[in-house]
Amino acid sequence: MIDERYIELMNGEIDGINSPAESEALEAYLGTHAEARRYYNELRRLAEMFDETAALEPPGELRERILSAISERERPLERPGIREILTAPFHAKPRRKLGLAFCAGLVIGLLIFAAIAKFAPLETPGDIELLTGTLRIDPGKRILSAEPLDFDLSEVSGHARISYTDKRILAELELSSRSEIEVIFNYEKDIHLEGLTVSGPGSHTTETKARETHLTHTGDRDYVFVFRNYQGTMVPINITIRAGKDRLLEETILPRRK
Amino acid sequence: MSEDTSNPKLEISGDDPKAFERIVDEYEKKIFNLVYRMVNNYEDAMDITQTAFMKAYDKRDYYNPNYNVFSWLYKIAVNEAINFIQKRKRTVTLAYDPVSRGRNPEERLSQAEEADRIQSALATLKPDHRVIVVLRHFLDLSYNEISDILDLPLKTVKSRLFTSRQRLKDILIKQGR
Numbered sequence: 001m002i003d004e005r006y007i008e009l010m011n012g013e014i015d016g017i018n019s020p021a022e023s024e025a026l027e028a029y030l031g032t033h034a035e036a037r038r039y040y041n042e043l044r045r046l047a048e049m050f051d052e053t054a055a056l057e058p059p060g061e062l063r064e065r066i067l068s069a070i071s072e073r074e075r076p077l078e079r080p081g082i083r084e085i086l087t088a089p090f091h092a093k094p095r096r097k098l099g100l101a102f103c104a105g106l107v108i109g110l111l112i113f114a115a116i117a118k119f120a121p122l123e124t125p126g127d128i129e130l131l132t133g134t135l136r137i138d139p140g141k142r143i144l145s146a147e148p149l150d151f152d153l154s155e156v157s158g159h160a161r162i163s164y165t166d167k168r169i170l171a172e173l174e175l176s177s178r179s180e181i182e183v184i185f186n187y188e189k190d191i192h193l194e195g196l197t198v199s200g201p202g203s204h205t206t207e208t209k210a211r212e213t214h215l216t217h218t219g220d221r222d223y224v225f226v227f228r229n230y231q232g233t234m235v236p237i238n239i240t241i242r243a244g245k246d247r248l249l250e251e252t253i254l255p256r257r258k
Numbered sequence: 259m260s261e262d263t264s265n266p267k268l269e270i271s272g273d274d275p276k277a278f279e280r281i282v283d284e285y286e287k288k289i290f291n292l293v294y295r296m297v298n299n300y301e302d303a304m305d306i307t308q309t310a311f312m313k314a315y316d317k318r319d320y321y322n323p324n325y326n327v328f329s330w331l332y333k334i335a336v337n338e339a340i341n342f343i344q345k346r347k348r349t350v351t352l353a354y355d356p357v358s359r360g361r362n363p364e365e366r367l368s369q370a371e372e373a374d375r376i377q378s379a380l381a382t383l384k385p386d387h388r389v390i391v392v393l394r395h396f397l398d399l400s401y402n403e404i405s406d407i408l409d410l411p412l413k414t415v416k417s418r419l420f421t422s423r424q425r426l427k428d429i430l431i432k433q434g435r
Binding site for chain 1: 272278279281283285286290291294300305307308312313315316317320323337340341344345346373376386392395396401419420423426430431433
């Protein structure tokens, strides 16, 4: 039976972190314990095997793939200039001009209606059903959605989608698990949980902390978290899924234009 | 925080793609090796490495220059590899022999067989143990650097490393006799 303290010293010796006194103590121990000496030699041989394993060369096309993908990210969208956009209706055919005039009148009418609605009394903050309707119907709002995240893990399967307006972040979560799992939303300061709706069989608890919202879940449930974003800019949301001490998934969701 | 001796002043944020190109040139091989050792498949390692760099590029404005570039990059790559493994739920054996370049046939065969054995043995470890062995032995990182990247206590890093070495030793050394 090898003393645990010396197993730690053996590993330290291989990693080159032992002090001279520790190396000396280890050598003295190995000199009198054949089993320990054998164990240490095997450990050293293992480290040598790893050292002798050549580093892999990545495929030649990998660098180009990465850089091409970055260039695609940076390429500006091809759009007509302002002049072309403004003068296009005046170059259209008569019937088309009539149609464009009708549409222009409709848009102006909707904008006036939206302006009137904006000054109407506010609904209670946290009323999720109303907020969802506002996100989907209000023509004045831009909704930007991140790439949806689908997962099929050992303990849980489901779907997550993050959407942004100028003042709110909507996190839709579908979870299916037999045992208890924890979902943690992690975000920057000035983001606060404003409301939550839940549907489906199962159970859950939520807890908010500084820059985090924790959801403990079991069963098949759909969640809609609404966060108030006081930052004024779209920020990434980090999602971590755990089962006990095991981290099953960690993903950072970033906004993209639809 | 440990010292980034490769190039501590690499610029990573901003809108200049050329700056990030230098990051790719500096770390492409290390990230690829890390990912490959984790997922044990050459094609998957290529895809995951690309994804890791793209995520790093997308998050470059959130990078804190008080921390090492490599710690930040490795953390992203490790998360991507572990997420991939969790979704895959199985380990794919090596289909491509990347070691066998520029050697005579006997050496190539011997080295390829040894590399296969090492990869197969690594694949028997749980991902959260495997990553520590890979970071220590294939990227030559210290316990403290590993602790930073994985956000684990030093004690846990050591415990998992020592346990993993014992297991690998039993597979590769004892059984190899």
